[in-house]
Amino acid sequence: MKKLLISLVVIMSLNCNVFGQKIAPYIKVGETTETMQQTYDRVIAVLKENSFSVLGTYNPSKKKSLKVIAFTRTDLKNTVVKVADRGALAAVFKVGLVQENSNVTISYTNPDYILRAYLGANYYKNKVFYQKFSAALKATFASLGTDLTPFGGAVKESKLKKYHYMAMMPYFTDPVRLKEFSSFEEGLKKIQENLVARKGNTTQVYKLIYKSKKVAVFGIGLKSKKDGEAHFLPIIGESHVAAMPYEIILQGNKASMLHGKYRIALHWPELTMGTFMKIMSTPGNIKDILKELCE
Helix, strand or coil: CHHHHHHHHHHHHHHHHHHCCEECCEEEEEEECCCHHHHHHHHHHHHHHCCCEEEEEECHHHCCCEEEEEEECHHHHHHHCCCCCCHHHHHCEEEEEEEECCEEEEEEECHHHHHHHHHHHHHHHHHHHHHHHHHHHHHHHCCCCCCCEEECCCEEHHHHCCCCCCCCCCCCCCCEEEEECCCHHHHHHHHHHHHHCCCCCEEEEEEEEEHHHCEEEEEEEECCCCCCHHHHHHHHCHHHHHHCCEEEEEECCEEEECCHHHHHHHHCCCCCHHHHHHCCCHHHHHHHHHHHCCC
16 A cells, blocks of 8 residues: 555656646857858758758847747658648747857747647647757757757646736737638738838748649748847847747738747747836737738
C-alpha cells in the first residue's frame, strides 16, 4: 500500500511539472564574430541542407544590424494547414540575427511555444510530430552554435493554448477582420497587387499559398518610421526580432490578422504594462496598414 501511495505521488508530481512547465518564445543558438553577411550565408546553407525551404528575408526597421529569415518545411506546412482556425500561420518559423558591435547573435522562434499558441488544442492531436519537428530544428542549428537556450520570457504550457496578456485582452481566436472579398482569387490578386505597389509603406517578405485549399499567408515588413517597426521595436526589444514580420492570412474570401494586443504580447511576454502603454497606438496602426493592403 505504501509503495502504491509513493507511486501515485510521483505520478502526480510529474503531471504537475508538465502542466506547470514554462516555455519561452525564442531559442538562442549562439553568438559569432563573423560578419552579418557571413552569418546569414551560413544560416541559409544549413537550412537548405536540412530540407527546410527559405521563404524570404529582410532587414526590419531597414537596419543593417537586424536580419530575419523566414522558412518552413513541407511536412509542417502540410500538417498545420489542416487546422481550420488559421493553422497556416504556424507553418512559418523565423531566424533572427542581431548585430551588436562585432558580435552577431543568432536566434529562432521556438516551435514548442509557437505551435502550442497558434494551434491550441489541435497541437496535442499531433504532439509527437511537432516535438520531432522541434528536435529536428534544434539539431539543424546545433552546427551554428552550442547555446540553444530559451529566452524572451516564458508562459506556462497550460496557458499557451488560450494565451492572452491579461483580462479583457484578445486571444488567438479574436482576429482582426480586414476584408471580405468576392472570392479567394480576388483577395489573392488584390493583396499581391498592393504589395507590389508597396502600399502602406510595406514590403513583402514572403508568401505561402495553398491554392487547392484557398489559403494564403503573407509576411509583411512595416517600413513606416512613424508607425512601423522602426517605431515600436526599439521600445519593446530588438532581441526579439524573429517575431517579425507581421502577417495577413487569407482563408477562402476572408482576410484577417492576429490582433496586435495578442500577437505582440505573445512574442514579448515579459512586457510590462508601462512599456505596453508606450506602444498603445501600435496595434491600431498595424491594423490600418494591413487593412490598406486589402483595399
